[in-house]
Amino acid sequence: MxxxxxxxxxxxxxxxxxxxxxxxxxxxxxxxxxxxxxxxxxxxxxxxxxxxxxxxxxxxxxxxxxxxxxxxxxxxxxxxxxxxxxxxxLAAGDDGLTGLTDTDFIGSEVGKTGLRALDTIQDLSLLLVPGRATAAVHNAMVAYCEGPREGLVFALLDPPAGLGAAGVVDYVLNTAALGNLSEHAAIYWPRVKVLNPSRSVFGSSDQLVVAPSGIIAGVFSRTDGGRPGGVYDPPAGIDKGRMFGVLGFETDEVLEERKRDLVYPKRINPLTTGPGLPRYIDGSRTLKGDGNFPYVAERRGVSFIERSLKQGLQFARHKNNTEGLRAQVRRTITAFLLTQMNNGAFRSREPDKAFFVDVSDTLNTP
Known part of the structure; x- marks a missing residue:
């Protein structure tokens, strides 16, 4: 058998x-x-x-x-x-995908289902749920990044299918109430066309319209690894934001500047192209415009620094809080931040203006 x-x-x-x-x-x-x-x-x-x-x-x-x-x-x-x-x-195989609801993706801490199945993944930095662009799932993704993941994970949100410029603005501001919600997430529009990898699976069409978040995550990864400190570079523009493998867009509205001017002020990042240009990400805004870090590279850069310091300071766990340990912690943090300063993490390249390290009694009880 x-x-x-x-x-x-x-x-x-x-x-x-x-x-x-x-x-x-x-x-x-x-x-x-x-x-x-x-x-x-x-x-x-x-x-x-x-x-x-x-x-x-x-x-x-x-x-x-x-x-x-x-x-x-x-x-x-x-x-x-x-x-x-x-x-x-072979026959009668079943993916178990029939009848899935938002609840299946959102999940529960009890039993670690849905998003909560990721709780034990230590090095998670991006969260995406391709093809499930609903108000409930999007809000759950944002809540997960801000709550259980303490702001160290960034969510990439897909647009619902079939939306033009006015439709995606209405979705963000009204249907899903994502407007100015969080600096730990960004939404992109529209969906993209890619080559059909298997006609036996996806039908006879040469191209498929898919959620863009997977491709955008690839752009983020390429930008992060493009140079030391790449995480501080905006993953957008005709160079760093170029989307390989994208053949077109679900709607040509995004090719009109006036349509992009409609969505971008609402902090929806358009995907576009132009004569002689590649297809690229034309925006790098988070959902929240009045937070401390309203741009993708700013927010992700700060999260990278926090995540790196947490990992790099594990040696200090459960040690006596002595002056010697504090000095070692100060040296470790300072050396790391100097490297990040030289990689473009901060506005200034002068250490005294770029950052300070505080391990005093104000924060630590002897």
Missing amino acids: VEGKDPGAYANRLEVEVRPATSGEAGTFDVAVVEDGVDRVVFADLTMTPGAARHVEAVINAPRGGSALVRVTDLALPGAPALGVQTAG
């Missing part, structure tokens, strides 16, 4: 072919796992003899070198399988 290795509809695209053995040895056979008519993997010279080195279960189900797509069960039929019926398709 052959079945998908894990639950899901992915296996419905698979076929399993039993073929004559590559070696030609009697009592052996090959098994090929085929996807969309292409061999994904072939296991050669297998046998149905229990305990044999090439027993079909031992080879295909092996943790190392076995199949990542299927698993097999030997139903104890003796000898090699009949080769008259060589091909069989």
Whole structure:
């Protein structure tokens, strides 16, 4: 018996072919796992003899070198399988996605479901839920970043499907009430067109319209890693904000400057292009305009510094609060902030103006 290795509809695209053995040895056979008519993997010279080195279960189900797509069960039929019926398709796989609601994505601390399944991920810095652009999920994402993640995670919000400039403004200000809500999130518009990676899965169209947050997260990552201190650079513009793989936009309204001028003052970051230009992110504002850090790079830069210091000061945990320990902490923080200053973290490049480090009795009881 052959079945998908894990639950899901992915296996419905698979076929399993039993073929004559590559070696030609009697009592052996090959098994090929085929996807969309292409061999994904072939296991050669297998046998149905229990305990044999090439027993079909031992080879295909092996943790190392076995199949990542299927698993097999030997139903104890003796000898090699009949080769008259060589091909069989897998069916009845279920991704379990039918009937999902906002609650499934929002989740609960009890049982660690939805967003709360991420609670134990220590190095999480970006949060996105592609394809679930609802008021409930967006507000839950913002609350999660500000609450349980203490402002150290930044949310990338997608626009709902089919919205023009006026529609996305109405969504942000009225439907979802995201206007001026948080500096720990940003929303982008519109959705984008990408190449269809698999017609057997996504239909016959050459292009798909998808949520942009995954691509935008890639832009953030590329900008962060572009240089030491890249996290302090706005992930926007024709250079740093360029979106590779984007073929177009759900609506051409975003190509009109007057439409972009409608959304950007509402702190909705447009995605656009122009003659001779790549497709790029044309805004770097958080949802909140009157906070301490109203721009994406400012907010994420501060979060990076806080996250780095928390990690870098772990050596001080549970040590006696002595002058010597405080001096060591001060030196560690100062050295780190000097490096970040030289990387462009602060407005000034003069240490006395850029930052100060306080480990005095005001903050620490001896």
